[in-house]
Amino acid sequence: MNKKGFTTLALNIPYPKADPHRALQMPVYETVAFEFDSAEQIEANFKGEYIAHVYSRTSNPTVEYLETKIRTLTGSFGVLAVSSGMAAITNTMLSVCKAGENFISGNQLFGHTYALFSQTFADLGIEVRFSDLVSPEETEKLIDKNTRAIYFETITNPQLHLADIEMLSSISKKHNILLICDSTMTPPNVFEAGKQGVNIEVLSATKYLSGGATAFGGIIIDHGNYDWQINPCVSEYSSKFGKGAFIARLRKNIYRNTGTSMTSQTAKLMIQGIDILEIRVQRCFENCLALGEFLLTHKKVKRVDYPGLENHAQYLLAQKQYRGIPGTILSFDLETKEACFAFMNKLQIIRRATNLNDNKSLIIHPYSTIYCEFSETERKEAGIRETMLRLSVGIENAGDLIADISQALE
Numbered sequence: 230m231n232k233k234g235f236t237t238l239a240l241n242i243p244y245p246k247a248d249p250h251r252a253l254q255m256p257v258y259e260t261v262a263f264e265f266d267s268a269e270q271i272e273a274n275f276k277g278e279y280i281a282h283v284y285s286r287t288s289n290p291t292v293e294y295l296e297t298k299i300r301t302l303t304g305s306f307g308v309l310a311v312s313s314g315m316a317a318i319t320n321t322m323l324s325v326c327k328a329g330e331n332f333i334s335g336n337q338l339f340g341h342t343y344a345l346f347s348q349t350f351a352d353l354g355i356e357v358r359f360s361d362l363v364s365p366e367e368t369e370k371l372i373d374k375n376t377r378a379i380y381f382e383t384i385t386n387p388q389l390h391l392a393d394i395e396m397l398s399s400i401s402k403k404h405n406i407l408l409i410c411d412s413t414m415t416p417p418n419v420f421e422a423g424k425q426g427v428n429i430e431v432l433s434a435t436k437y438l439s440g441g442a443t444a445f446g447g448i449i450i451d452h453g454n455y456d457w458q459i460n461p462c463v464s465e466y467s468s469k470f471g472k473g474a475f476i477a478r479l480r481k482n483i484y485r486n487t488g489t490s491m492t493s494q495t496a497k498l499m500i501q502g503i504d505i506l507e508i509r510v511q512r513c514f515e516n517c518l519a520l521g522e523f524l525l526t527h528k529k530v531k532r533v534d535y536p537g538l539e540n541h542a543q544y545l546l547a548q549k550q551y552r553g554i555p556g557t558i559l560s561f562d563l564e565t566k567e568a569c570f571a572f573m574n575k576l577q578i579i580r581r582a583t584n585l586n587d588n589k590s591l592i593i594h595p596y597s598t599i600y601c602e603f604s605e606t607e608r609k610e611a612g613i614r615e616t617m618l619r620l621s622v623g624i625e626n627a628g629d630l631i632a633d634i635s636q637a638l639e
């Protein structure tokens with residue numbers, strides 16, 4: 230077993246093939262196709278007897294290095310990098326579920342995931358059964374013989390609700406269905422999905438991994454802990470590919486055929502982002518705690534939510550599941566919507582933007598933006614208050630962030 234720390238390991242993962250110039254960074258292979266020595270060699274490649282890169286929509290050396298890096302850092306079985314977080318979710322769910330089948334999903338979801346599940350998948354004949362995933366009995370009631378998976382987000386946003394993974398894992402095991410999570414909020418240096426019973430992990434690399442909102446990307450991780458013979462979509466691949474059946478189904482079907490590949494340039498940005506991921510997450514976390522504690526003491530602040538703060542109802546679960554670093558996004562409430570807007574407009578360092586986990590601190594008023602198309606009842610059910618602000622905490626100096634918030638609250 231490798232005992233090296235996350236960052237040491239991240240910086241020392243060897244390239245699949247030695248670089249002729251011994252470059253200290255993985256080169257960017259910006260090429261569409263790859264050449265073969267002979268017609269026989271191409272034939273062997275197409276038969277699966279000679280493994281080499283052929284065409285970058287199906288595989289590319291720089292993207293493969295990113296995949297190897299994530300596989301090593303997560304101790305997982307297989308990894309596939311795709312063009313965006315949404316592509317990771319789409320590829321994964323279409324690989325394990327087809328028309329006439331269903332899966333269960335948490336009901337507090339990233340907006341476009343909710344739209345994908347409730348609109349796109351509904352049109353394709355895949356039924357998504359939404360639940361708060363809080364009660365084991367209620368969750369189990371939704372399972373029938375056509376249910377293929379339970380899907381959840383590790384921490385919902387902006388509600389900041391933590392899924393109880395041990396509970397979900399015991400249900401999925403009991404019914405032999407997949408447990409799939411979106412771990413965008415909890416990057417691999419704080420969350421070991423496979424050890425907690427998750428079978429497939431998807432994440433938007435656009436957020437933490439990219440190293441400061443530099444590029445779109447998505448990652449699919451197979452933790453190698455599911456018997457693929459059970460899943461009707463994947464089982465036909467399991468006789469030939471064994472444990473690699475899920476990744477084979479992606480590469481030979483959904484991923485290749487939908488053309489959702491990551492470019493080598495993007496992979497390069499992700500590789501650099503991962504090298505300093507642990508350091509960035511740690512800094513964001515320290516800032517998040519400092520800001521949370523400051524906001525708690527401010528008389529104009531009516532409420533502060535961050536599961537890393539001891540006053541949060543799920544503090545202990547956050548310690549257990551995410552090594553005490555439950556993402557680096559917090560929310561807080563001011564007196565009124567007008568107070569929120571006035572506060573946002575006075576900020577000088579914190580940016581008004583909708584992204585998450587950038588190096589820069591970003592603020593948004595979810596009620597009037599992300600949830601603007603929701604009815605009043607839907608917003609209430611989703612826990613979206615008119616007085617709530619979401620702050621994605623960056624790596625600036627804590628003192629400057631506190632000073633900015635402090636002046637904007639005056």
Ligand SMILES: *Cc1c(COP(=O)(O)O)cnc(C)c1O
Pocket residue numbers: 313314315316339342382411413414433434435436445446447585
């Ligand atoms: C941003 C996000 C996505 C979508 O990722 P893209 O890279 O923008 O496609 C999915 N899930 C969560 C939790 C996200 O925050």
